[in-house]
Amino acid sequence: MKKGNGAGLRWGVLLVLAGILLVYPLVERNAFYIHLLVMIFFYIFLGLGWNVVGGFAGQLSLGHTVFYGIGAYTSTLLFINLGVSPWLGMFVGGILATLTSVVIGVPCFRLHGPFFAMSTLALGEVFRILATYWRDLTQGAMGISIPVKFGWRNFIFEEKAVYYYVILAFTVVALGVSYWIHRSRFGSNLVALREDEEAAESLGINVPRNKLWAIMISAFLTALGGTFSAQYVLFIDPDAEFSVGLSLLMAILPILGGVGTVWGPVIGAAVLVPLQEGLRAWLGSSLHGLHLFIYGGLLILVVTFLPRGILEWIQAWGRKAIPSLFPTPLLEKPAVPRSNHFMAWSWLTPKGTGDGTLMEVKDLHKNFGGLAAIRQVSFQIQRGEILGLIGPNGAGKTTLFNVISGFYRPDGGKVIYHGEMISSLHSAYLICRRGMGRTFQLVKPFPSISVLENVMTGAFLRAKAHAAAQEDGLEILELVGLYGIRNTLGKSLTISDRKRLELARALATRPDLLLLDEIMAGLNPKETAEAINLIRKIRDHGITILIIEHVMQAVMSLSDRIVILHHGEKIGEGTPREVAADEKVIKAYLGEEYVLT
Amino acid sequence: MLETILQLAINGLTLGGIYALIAIGLTLIFGVVRIINFAQGEFLMIGMFATFWIFSLLKIDPYIALFIFTPLLFLLGMGTERLIIKPILNAPPIAQIFSTFGLSIVLQNGALMFWKSDYRSLETAYSNAVINWAGLMINVPRLVAFLVAVGIVILLYLFLQKTYLGKAMNAVAQDRDAAQLMGVDINKIYMVAFGVGIGLEGLAGALIMPIYATYPTVGFTFGLIAFVVVVLGGLGNMIGAFLGGLIIGLVESFSGFYISPELNTAIYFLIFVLVLIIRPSGLMGIVGAEEMGLK
Numbered sequence: 001m002k003k004g005n006g007a008g009l010r011w012g013v014l015l016v017l018a019g020i021l022l023v024y025p026l027v028e029r030n031a032f033y034i035h036l037l038v039m040i041f042f043y044i045f046l047g048l049g050w051n052v053v054g055g056f057a058g059q060l061s062l063g064h065t066v067f068y069g070i071g072a073y074t075s076t077l078l079f080i081n082l083g084v085s086p087w088l089g090m091f092v093g094g095i096l097a098t099l100t101s102v103v104i105g106v107p108c109f110r111l112h113g114p115f116f117a118m119s120t121l122a123l124g125e126v127f128r129i130l131a132t133y134w135r136d137l138t139q140g141a142m143g144i145s146i147p148v149k150f151g152w153r154n155f156i157f158e159e160k161a162v163y164y165y166v167i168l169a170f171t172v173v174a175l176g177v178s179y180w181i182h183r184s185r186f187g188s189n190l191v192a193l194r195e196d197e198e199a200a201e202s203l204g205i206n207v208p209r210n211k212l213w214a215i216m217i218s219a220f221l222t223a224l225g226g227t228f229s230a231q232y233v234l235f236i237d238p239d240a241e242f243s244v245g246l247s248l249l250m251a252i253l254p255i256l257g258g259v260g261t262v263w264g265p266v267i268g269a270a271v272l273v274p275l276q277e278g279l280r281a282w283l284g285s286s287l288h289g290l291h292l293f294i295y296g297g298l299l300i301l302v303v304t305f306l307p308r309g310i311l312e313w314i315q316a317w318g319r320k321a322i323p324s325l326f327p328t329p330l331l332e333k334p335a336v337p338r339s340n341h342f343m344a345w346s347w348l349t350p351k352g353t354g355d356g357t358l359m360e361v362k363d364l365h366k367n368f369g370g371l372a373a374i375r376q377v378s379f380q381i382q383r384g385e386i387l388g389l390i391g392p393n394g395a396g397k398t399t400l401f402n403v404i405s406g407f408y409r410p411d412g413g414k415v416i417y418h419g420e421m422i423s424s425l426h427s428a429y430l431i432c433r434r435g436m437g438r439t440f441q442l443v444k445p446f447p448s449i450s451v452l453e454n455v456m457t458g459a460f461l462r463a464k465a466h467a468a469a470q471e472d473g474l475e476i477l478e479l480v481g482l483y484g485i486r487n488t489l490g491k492s493l494t495i496s497d498r499k500r501l502e503l504a505r506a507l508a509t510r511p512d513l514l515l516l517d518e519i520m521a522g523l524n525p526k527e528t529a530e531a532i533n534l535i536r537k538i539r540d541h542g543i544t545i546l547i548i549e550h551v552m553q554a555v556m557s558l559s560d561r562i563v564i565l566h567h568g569e570k571i572g573e574g575t576p577r578e579v580a581a582d583e584k585v586i587k588a589y590l591g592e593e594y595v596l597t
Numbered sequence: 598m599l600e601t602i603l604q605l606a607i608n609g610l611t612l613g614g615i616y617a618l619i620a621i622g623l624t625l626i627f628g629v630v631r632i633i634n635f636a637q638g639e640f641l642m643i644g645m646f647a648t649f650w651i652f653s654l655l656k657i658d659p660y661i662a663l664f665i666f667t668p669l670l671f672l673l674g675m676g677t678e679r680l681i682i683k684p685i686l687n688a689p690p691i692a693q694i695f696s697t698f699g700l701s702i703v704l705q706n707g708a709l710m711f712w713k714s715d716y717r718s719l720e721t722a723y724s725n726a727v728i729n730w731a732g733l734m735i736n737v738p739r740l741v742a743f744l745v746a747v748g749i750v751i752l753l754y755l756f757l758q759k760t761y762l763g764k765a766m767n768a769v770a771q772d773r774d775a776a777q778l779m780g781v782d783i784n785k786i787y788m789v790a791f792g793v794g795i796g797l798e799g800l801a802g803a804l805i806m807p808i809y810a811t812y813p814t815v816g817f818t819f820g821l822i823a824f825v826v827v828v829l830g831g832l833g834n835m836i837g838a839f840l841g842g843l844i845i846g847l848v849e850s851f852s853g854f855y856i857s858p859e860l861n862t863a864i865y866f867l868i869f870v871l872v873l874i875i876r877p878s879g880l881m882g883i884v885g886a887e888e889m890g891l892k
Contacts, residue, residue: 060694107874113690114633118824119873122866125821129863244817248702255695289709289813296702303692303699304684448689 006324013325021168025161032281034160040273041167042228047253047265048174049221054251055260056187057214058194059109063120064222064250066104066127067097069241071223072230073131076144079154086155090227094220101219102212109211121244128242143237146230155231163232170228174221178262181217185460188469190214191260192457195446195490202405202440204432204461204509222250245292252295256302258311267310272298308448358383358418358513358544359404365412366396366403366568373399375568376413381513386535386545388559388576390552392588396568397548398441401515404546405438406431417513433461437511439502441518441548447491451482454490454501458508472508480504480534496527500534507538514538516547520554532558556580564588604733605850611736613846614743615805619819620826620838621749622797628770628833629790632682635697638820639704640795644670644802645811646712652719652806659721660741663803667796674795678788686787701816708813718810738807745804749797750839757835766790770833818862825869 025034046068053059074096075089084092108119131138138144150158157163181187189210192200197207230236240246249272256272258264276291283290302309318326359381366374374396381387389397402408404415406428415423422431432438437458446454455473463469477483480500485493493501499519506514516535520528532554539545549555555562556576564572564579566588572579579585623637647666651657657665681700685692726737757763768776769786777783809815826845830837845865852864 058691060691062694062698108870111873114694115828115873117694118633118828119870122821122824122869126863126866126870129860133857133859133863245702248698251695255691259691288714289706292702293706293710296699296704296706299699299702300681300696303688303695304681307688307692 043269050250053218063124067219067222068226071226097223131238199444258309363413388562391565395565437506438515445490452486609847609850611739613843617842618746622794626794636701638816640798642816666799670799671796675792678791
């Protein structure tokens with residue numbers, strides 16, 4: 001009931017704001033304020049566009065003017081030369097920009113972090129130079145003036161207020177797109193790949209394709225912004241359309257407000273644009289460069305001291321001051337708190353034990369340069385089994401995991417899973433989708449999202465909607481004992497919780513087989529005992545487990561069977577008792593004094 | 598025909614020496630501090646303006662000014678490292694990229710506010726001096742810049758191989774954790790490396806002032822070229838930066854003659870993007886490429 005009131009209040013505030021925004025230009029007679037609002041929404045729109053690929057997907061583009069310029073030039077040239085209405089030209093420009101984004105994205109997305117940023121910065125310059133050079137088409141540095149012929153068809157209006165309503169509508173659409181991304185599987189995939197590409201792949205996410213979708217949506221929106229600006233200013237030239245300053249501004253607004261959030265670009269633009277326009281009006285051109293000087297300084301301060309943006313401040317303050325307007329996510333327990341949650345898992349029906357082979361590894365071979373990391377390793381794993389994989393450091397255990405889960409290509413042999421040869425898929429995300437989950441030896445929880453969101457990135461593989469993914473996530477968190485800290489950020493967890501979180505995230509993809517890589521390393525005895533119980537509980541519900549472990553006591557008591565690797569070769573296999581008695585194994589690994597208790 | 602090609606090659610090589618000179622500081626900073634300094638070109642701009650003003654106000658020759666501004670920019674670089682770089686050393690990429698990018702915007706527009714957007718150049722007696730060598734023309738200030746670039750590469754090489762500080766820098770470049778465990782004060786190394794990298798821009802700024810005009814965004818133009826050079830040669834690699842500089846110089850010289858000088862920038866940026874994509878570790882490989890996700 002309390003929750004309902006909060007939602008009502010939020011809708012009420014939103015409606016009042018919308019009402020004010022709709023009526024305001026009708027009562028405001030000062031054209032400067034209308035212009036200011038047009039600018040604010042224009043930059044909100046551009047910021048939202050950048051934020052799709054730069055914020056949600058974390059691909060820091062410094063060359064978004066490529067798309068912006070394509071939008072502006074396409075609609076303008078079509079309008080001037082062929083008389084095509086800019087409303088139509090806008091979409092042609094959008095489509096052209098989208099295609100360009102694919103051509104740029106396919107190669108450039110192989111680069112990460114600063115290198116991606118540098119390549120987009122360079123491409124922005126290439127486009128500026130081309131637009132200057134290709135005079136026959138663009139009139140070069142002279143620029144193009146759009147003849148002032150008022151009318152809806154021409155997208156040219158005498159009243160600034162009309163532009164205001166147009167850009168307001170654009171912004172509402174972009175906000176809708178952002179909100180959809182924020183709540184959808186697609187958005188969750190983007191956040192996952194932003195945080196860690198390898199971990200994202202292990203959750204069944206097709207990283208390159210998701211990045212491409214992100215830049216395509218972003219490019220389309222940005223191109224629309226280019227057309228709008230051309231129609232508003234009625235003049236375009238290469239230096240303005242492909243300006244580095246604009247590329248930068250598109251990035252600064254979301255970063256200032258809160259990068260990768262729906263409202264971040266809105267807040268960033270609402271703060272920065274009045275400042276910019278105010279300074280411009282106040283100083284005229286007398287102190288050229290001052291506003292950029294301030295942006296730069298602001299940017300340094302924000303990324304250094306407030307990397308999550310102003311929005312976080314506002315939220316933190318709002319949750320204290322007006323809690324009904326700023327709800328803390330999932331403060332209450334979910335609607336149906338059940339005891340023994342795990343048993344009630346809707347999707348996890350017990351699959352029985354020991355009815356046939358789940359996976360067969362056959363003559364698997366992997367070289368690194370001249371070194372054979374795995375040599376002709378073969379073993380099988382039965383449904384419902386816990387198979388331990390042990391061996392001294394450097395024996396090739398993790399390499400074996402990486403080959404099985406598709407992160408490395410095998411140099412020989414095959415892996416057959418559910419009767420299908422998965423080793424020829426050469427793709428980690430496809431293997432995950434076929435029902436294999438894994439954890440990493442060096443844990444990779446997504447640092448800047450909450451524990452629940454971490455698990456939801458996995459749950460989204462099977463869940464269609466946000467609510468379903470959230471429900472799955474909460475259930476799994478309860479199972480692994482992280483429910484109480486579901487709103488904590490991934491980076492602030494202890495090592496034990498990180499390992500549990502990683503297990504939970506893999507579990508959320510609903511695997512039939514779970515590969516656990518040293519999940520107990522670094523845990524204290526109590527935590528180890530908990531982990532053993534947890535793994536048993538998971539197995540009891542029909543999930544087969546392949547586990548690499550150095551904690552001997554754990555692996556001996558957990559495993560039904562054990563495979564031993566040494567120098568990349570399998571040197572033994574059997575029940576814990578058999579393995580412990582095997583002299584070859586003892587010599588290679590366990591040490592002379594080990595006694596099975 | 599042959600003469601044209603030789604002349605173009607000479608122009609390209611001397612130009613390349615200048616590019617190499619500008620790029621060495623960038624590559625040094627990347628190699629040691631693991632930060633891509635987007636504001637590198639702006640320090641060159643500062644060096645150029647400083648040289649311009651000291652020449653026009655006090656009539657101090659650029660070749661003397663370099664002895665003043667190299668150490669001054671070294672100090673400026675160390676200060677910058679303390680204030681701006683140190684807080685973001687372990688921050689996510691977004692902070693590292695946008696912090697130095699923000700610095701570049703600040704410096705660029707600070708220059709715009711102080712010195713306006715005019716192009717400023719200075720005329721020395723030797724600005725247009727040429728050596729005529731068997732019919733081939735070699736511009737003297739360019740030759741000097743080229744020779745200094747060669748000298749700097751050799752000096753830096755010796756510094757990195759022979760001195761304790763240099764060896765420590767090398768160690769930090771290869772593995773900062775291990776270096777720290779061996780008792781290297783990595784914070785000091787970062788500061789010094791950043792200082793040297795910026796000081797080199799002071800040197801480069803003074804050396805190219807007789808031939809180039811300066812303006813607030815000159816650093817952006819040269820800075821992007823420096824990126825191209827550094828990526829081409831392999832980030833963090835001194836010899837690579839030198840070779841990369843020569844290659845870009847040659848490309849510019851020939852494409853300017855045979856295609857169009859207007860498209861020069863576009864052409865080497867395309868090369869840049871292609872190199873990043875096809876061979877991201879550059880000609881000579883990258884220091885710590887794996888750490889940067891480039892292998």
